[in-house]
Amino acid sequence: MTGRARRLRDRPSWSRFIRTQGFSGSGLAAIVGGVVFAVLVIAAVGVGLPLVLAEYTALIVFVGVPILVVIFAVSTFLAVRSTSRGARVQAWAEKSGMRYVHQRRSRNSAPWMGTPFARTGGYAVRHHAIGSDVETARFRSLPDDSGYHSAGLVNSFTFVRFTLPTSVPHLVVTSNRSSTLNAAGLAISGGRVLRGSIEFDSSFTLHCPADYERDALYIFTPDLLALMIDVAPGCDLELVDGTAYLYMSREPKLWDERVGADLLAVVELLRRKLDRQTRHYVDERSSAGTSRAGSPTVARSGLRLANRRSARGVLLATALWIPGIAVAVAIIAQALGWVSVL
Structure with missing residues (x-):
């Protein structure tokens, strides 16, 4: 040919x-x-x-x-x-063996369990590729009827979801230089912030639930952090239940097949490493021990980290409110006779 x-x-x-x-x-x-x-x-x-x-x-x-x-x-x-x-x-x-949805809007809550996905309001995705154990899309939240985003003021970001071999505590690694979650308007709160290795303190912050510090360091070893620097610089990585989410601010140019192939290769490298790090993990705090399906479970205290608006999210929300506040002040001042616009 x-x-x-x-x-x-x-x-x-x-x-x-x-x-x-x-x-x-x-x-x-x-x-x-x-x-x-x-x-x-x-x-x-x-x-x-x-x-x-x-x-x-x-x-x-x-x-x-x-x-x-x-x-x-x-x-x-x-x-x-x-x-x-x-x-x-x-x-x-x-x-690549995936189903594709070009664009979709929904008024329902997002079906993904990661931190930045809205629980109320709605969401919109584009370039949504869905495989049996890997999924990627460009995501943005939509406000509910009162104009409120339940996950905070979230800007658009791209996520890649892939499965883990077992359930793990809720762990989040954020990039110190260009955190996608921070840029989206979110910050992790309510847990412990770890500095796992002096070598990587300037690059990453590791967030984990209280009393799960050793578990977090057991999974996020220096070689895993080094792999993230090599293949996913500037990205955040979240582990929740039996799923991993890789977040990136810029949308990968999947319309270029070479970029798509590179993305799947990166996911495969991270998946293999996380598979080795998590396959034998067991949460000894879990009273249930294992689920009915025979897989290990995680104690309630290790399931979810809280989140809040980041400084960037607060600044952007404030900037959006300023015009409305200015108009309201002008109307009140006019009504009280403090100023005259006529």
Whole structure:
């Protein structure tokens, strides 16, 4: 097979992508609707507005209309690019044996157990690839009806979920230089902060429940932290129940198959290391000993770490409230006659 034939064979199929994701889910509905809306707005501004504001005809036609054309052209280009990338990510996911969802919004609570996933409100994901024991997506929380995010003010982040051989205490390793959870607006609280090794104190902070310090150091050994520096720099890693979550602020370019292959390779390296570190772990504090399925269990005190808004989350929340507070103060001041805006 020639190189050109191979490229044609491996080229993502837009038709398959649209059939699989649907007219709306693929983003095609947004592209078509955006183009129709753009044509109507440009026609209204370019033809209708000069009839009302005849003295500004030249300004509208030669300045306003070109600006609108550029804005709509850029928006359409970005929408088409998003759909094209989705088709390529789907091709990579299917080739890797995973099911793919291009984008999805839900008003229900998030189904994942990690710290940053909202328990109320809703969530949205994109580039969601789902395998039997590995899953990845770009995640952002949606506020509930009162505008509240239950997990704090969470910015978008990418997560990779993979399974562990047994249940473990709730442990979180955050990067000291560029923590994804901190950037998302969250900070771990209510547990113990460990400095496992002088060699890695400047790179990581290890969070664990009270009285689980030895367990945390048993699992997060220096060679595991060294592996994270090598293959997942700047990422946070969370272990909860029998699952691991790798968090990253930047979205990996999964539409490039080489990046997707590299991501799966990183997950496999971490999985193998965590498998060795956790397979024989037993929580001696657990009165149940083992579950009905025969797997070890974790005592209630080791199940969940608390979280709060990070300093960045507080700062961003405050910045969002400032305009509303300013308007409220101006209205009250006007009503009391302290100031006059007339």
